Amino acid sequence: MFGSSSRRTQRLTLCFCSSTAGLWFIMSISHVLALLALLLPWGRCQFDVCRSLRGSKAGPEFYACQPPPTNMKEVMQIRVDPPGITCGNPPERFCTLENPYLCSDECDASSPDLSHPPQLMGDRERGGLITYWQTITWSRFPEPLLANITLTWNKSLEVVDDIVVTFEYGRPTSMVLEKSIDKGVTWQPYQYYADDCLEAFGMSPKRVTDLAPSNITRVICTEQYSRWEEKSVVFEVRARFGVFAGPKLINMDALYTRMETTKGLRDFFTFTNLRLRLLRPALGGTYVQRDNLLKYFYAISNIDVFARCKCNLHASQCALRDATLQCECDHNTAGQDCQSCSREFTSRTWRPGSYLPLPKGTANAYCECNGHSNRCSYIDFINVVTCVSCKHNTRGQNCQYCRLGYYQNASLPLTDENVCVECECHADGSVSPRCSDSGLCQCKDGATGRRCDSCLPGYTWRGGGVANVCDGERLVCRNGGTCVDFLRCVCPENFTGKHSSGDSRSLQEQNCLNPPLPPPRPLHPVLSTLSSPSCPLNNKGLSYLLFPLLLWGSRTL
Numbered sequence: 001m002f003g004s005s006s007r008r009t010q011r012l013t014l015c016f017c018s019s020t021a022g023l024w025f026i027m028s029i030s031h032v033l034a035l036l037a038l039l040l041p042w043g044r045c046q047f048d049v050c051r052s053l054r055g056s057k058a059g060p061e062f063y064a065c066q067p068p069p070t071n072m073k074e075v076m077q078i079r080v081d082p083p084g085i086t087c088g089n090p091p092e093r094f095c096t097l098e099n100p101y102l103c104s105d106e107c108d109a110s111s112p113d114l115s116h117p118p119q120l121m122g123d124r125e126r127g128g129l130i131t132y133w134q135t136i137t138w139s140r141f142p143e144p145l146l147a148n149i150t151l152t153w154n155k156s157l158e159v160v161d162d163i164v165v166t167f168e169y170g171r172p173t174s175m176v177l178e179k180s181i182d183k184g185v186t187w188q189p190y191q192y193y194a195d196d197c198l199e200a201f202g203m204s205p206k207r208v209t210d211l212a213p214s215n216i217t218r219v220i221c222t223e224q225y226s227r228w229e230e231k232s233v234v235f236e237v238r239a240r241f242g243v244f245a246g247p248k249l250i251n252m253d254a255l256y257t258r259m260e261t262t263k264g265l266r267d268f269f270t271f272t273n274l275r276l277r278l279l280r281p282a283l284g285g286t287y288v289q290r291d292n293l294l295k296y297f298y299a300i301s302n303i304d305v306f307a308r309c310k311c312n313l314h315a316s317q318c319a320l321r322d323a324t325l326q327c328e329c330d331h332n333t334a335g336q337d338c339q340s341c342s343r344e345f346t347s348r349t350w351r352p353g354s355y356l357p358l359p360k361g362t363a364n365a366y367c368e369c370n371g372h373s374n375r376c377s378y379i380d381f382i383n384v385v386t387c388v389s390c391k392h393n394t395r396g397q398n399c400q401y402c403r404l405g406y407y408q409n410a411s412l413p414l415t416d417e418n419v420c421v422e423c424e425c426h427a428d429g430s431v432s433p434r435c436s437d438s439g440l441c442q443c444k445d446g447a448t449g450r451r452c453d454s455c456l457p458g459y460t461w462r463g464g465g466v467a468n469v470c471d472g473e474r475l476v477c478r479n480g481g482t483c484v485d486f487l488r489c490v491c492p493e494n495f496t497g498k499h500s501s502g503d504s505r506s507l508q509e510q511n512c513l514n515p516p517l518p519p520p521r522p523l524h525p526v527l528s529t530l531s532s533p534s535c536p537l538n539n540k541g542l543s544y545l546l547f548p549l550l551l552w553g554s555r556t557l
Ligand SMILES: [Ca+2]
Pocket: 120, 121, 122, 123, 124, 125, 130, 131, 132, 300, 301, 302
């Protein structure tokens, strides 16, 4: 995230320059480097934020992450309506309000020197030469002379300074500034302008300075900018900021706090497109003089729109790509306005960043679940992102372990669906369902095998490996006794005891009983199969079933 010192330095500088009212003093390079040293331990943190020094002695503080403001006239597209409203086609003579009887000026669209196309509202004027767009004259009076100027960016912008429209040859008698926040689909008034608000729009005239913090987003009609002698029509942004930050915009924290907390305030300064609806041209302070309609028209030489890309406080830079403005999103966000989380960074829901005091935006974290889950959850108080609902018998913060009762197949990649293999530890033969990393179950006494499902030599499976009492190899019944199912010797006549030893002391210890058991008879065929020295797991249930029968049979047959 902190790629290189130079990149960080650049970002810091940008953040710095992005301050709205020049409240941040310019850092020297040495200050930047000193700050870098301070910040480097944070460099690997996933919560990447823009930081800068503030204009106080408080030292480094967090700083809202947003691109620097710029004059958006450089990248605006201008369209005027209705068609044919621009003068010069056919060529036309016009007069001026200052000198209405000097009508020597001409507008001719075919002549570079005499044409006044729309792009002259947004050009860079050089050498003191004022260039301007101009409409046809009001020769069709009393039909209204209406003109719309649509300024398009197709990108959410946040205005940071006054919007100033400069009219040559007088400001309109009435006009409306409108804005769109959905790229021109819908429009809403931003401010009404008229020399008589009540007459033009049925609204009482207001000034921004009349507004209070509670109604600062009210759309007003102002009479301040409609006298024809001056040139500038202003949409006051600074004055609105000043309601919170003070007239000199010293207390920007107060403004930012309001931006965070007041519903609709941030949106009020946001737009994607602007539109000027010119409704009535400058009249020169009198009524319309029908005998000289050539002095009534609109002419605009410049439109300044100081704004920044709206990146929801998740980007410090904004670039023009394929003629479209695009935030260069940080904080693992994406989209033209950084309005969503990047792919696979889904552990938190998206939120806009914040101005003050700490950026609390969507500092999202990578949701790495090795392909076993596509959901993560963020645990706030321990600051951990963990996978949720790991599939394929995996578990762990990144689904990197196998569930209890499963082991990892080392020959498969961790992302393989079959990477976790069931231990299948035998419930009777194993100490627990767990197995080792190589899949070996921990066996009880007498059991063996990877799954502990078979017997060690000298043991017979009876719900687990049980040590044989007698068998054909190691524990032969003595004195002609016959071993039955490895459990007991059936003693010949006159012999008793577990091993038919006849030892009276042994009899007691082995819990053998008098009178001596009758001599053995040939075993029932079914019972004979049970005396197999193997450890037939599948016969376990049958063994349980037949074991009492066996004992009973050995006594009674
Ligand atoms: Ca110009």
